[in-house]
Amino acid sequence: GDEASGKKLVKETRMIMGTFAEISTYSNDVKNAGAAIDAALNEMERMDALLSNYKKDSELSRVNREAAKAPVPCSEEFLEFIEQSLFFSELSGGAFDITVSPIVSLWGFFNEKGHIPSDEEINRLLPSVSYKNIEIKRNGDKKKPGTVFFKHISTQIDPGAIGKGYAVDKALNVLKKYGIDNACINLGGNIYVLGVSDGKDAWRVGIQHPRYKNEILGYLELKDEATATSGDYERFFEINGVRYSHIIDPRTGKPVNGTIAVTIIAPSGTDVDALSTSVYVLGQEKGLKYLREIPGAEALIACEKGGKIVLYATRGFNEKFTRVENEGK
Ligand code: ADP
Ligand code: MG
Ligand code: MG
Numbered sequence: 001g002d003e004a005s006g007k008k009l010v011k012e013t014r015m016i017m018g019t020f021a022e023i024s025t026y027s028n029d030v031k032n033a034g035a036a037i038d039a040a041l042n043e044m045e046r047m048d049a050l051l052s053n054y055k056k057d058s059e060l061s062r063v064n065r066e067a068a069k070a071p072v073p074c075s076e077e078f079l080e081f082i083e084q085s086l087f088f089s090e091l092s093g094g095a096f097d098i099t100v101s102p103i104v105s106l107w108g109f110f111n112e113k114g115h116i117p118s119d120e121e122i123n124r125l126l127p128s129v130s131y132k133n134i135e136i137k138r139n140g141d142k143k144k145p146g147t148v149f150f151k152h153i154s155t156q157i158d159p160g161a162i163g164k165g166y167a168v169d170k171a172l173n174v175l176k177k178y179g180i181d182n183a184c185i186n187l188g189g190n191i192y193v194l195g196v197s198d199g200k201d202a203w204r205v206g207i208q209h210p211r212y213k214n215e216i217l218g219y220l221e222l223k224d225e226a227t228a229t230s231g232d233y234e235r236f237f238e239i240n241g242v243r244y245s246h247i248i249d250p251r252t253g254k255p256v257n258g259t260i261a262v263t264i265i266a267p268s269g270t271d272v273d274a275l276s277t278s279v280y281v282l283g284q285e286k287g288l289k290y291l292r293e294i295p296g297a298e299a300l301i302a303c304e305k306g307g308k309i310v311l312y313a314t315r316g317f318n319e320k321f322t323r324v325e326n327e328g329k
Helices: 028-049 059-066 074-093 101-106 119-128 163-177 269-291 316-319
Strands: 006-014 019-027 072-074 134-138 145-152 181-186 188-195 204-210 216-222 225-231 236-239 242-245 258-267 298-305 309-314 321-323
Touching: 019 028, 019 163, 028 072, 028 074, 028 258, 059 072, 059 074, 072 074, 072 181, 074 134, 074 145, 074 163, 074 258, 074 269, 101 134, 163 181, 163 188, 163 225, 163 269, 188 204, 188 269, 204 225, 216 225, 216 242, 225 269, 258 269, 258 316, 269 298, 309 316, 316 321
Parallel strands: none
Antiparallel strands: 006 019, 019 181, 072 145, 134 145, 181 188, 188 225, 204 216, 216 321, 225 258, 236 242, 258 298, 298 309
């Protein structure tokens, strides 16, 4: 902490959405800071209860069970979540798609048992995979805001590529209500940085090296913005020396290769979560073109070419990024 300001670091960690949730702030009012962090973590837990595809009683699970039969009445928050997801699908030309779920299951990424499916198996499932199969009807009524309907019998929603970012934004709103002016919110690597850490220094966020487990590529110095990384190094399986990543191109039904990690900086947690996954699928050239549509979005893209890691960063990314030397461990 900053001795001159007398601020103390207040921090709490919980397991939420199957990953670590951690919120830190520097404060003179430790009691209020603790209460704020508690409430913000509770808010993330509430988002998990809304959006989980593991919890059977979540709104998302209910929609997955019922929406192919008839339109399902949904909460305003849930509709907003789906609308935001559809926004990124439209913008990315379908590279980002929350209906990719049946294909993710087919490859065995949900039960951690990797399996290479045949083209026939993939092609059988592909018609269910399209954000265009999700139909939202708005009622213009606060009590009954609208419904979600699936146009294909096998369509399912997977919140995995955007839900954590969405929860980060909800937690941020709670911190602000408590008057918190500096914080770092981290939900499984989906990070929002509010203000400056102890009254003067920028919050620093390390970027994991995609191949050296205990090293960082470098660190970001951020203020009032979010960052997230999609990579092939946390959830993947290997068969005969080939690495299959958990990020699928929804248009082909196959794991993406070429890209190994994408880090995004953007104004919100939802943005960075959705954008990192989208750019990962689109690859460097198309990904950068797509990013230009989002004001304030910057990227670091890591690709593997001939066994070597090649990094590309946008100018705005480099301004906030400090590269470190790697030992290769
Ligand atoms: P993380 O698992 O670290 O949150 P991402 O945010 O990139 O990484 O999300 C990847 C998850 O999203 C996958 O595990 C899968 O459940 C789902 N997914 C895979 N491919 C896509 C895609 N093209 N569009 C949307 N969701 C996807
Ligand atoms: Mg994502
Ligand atoms: Mg994510």
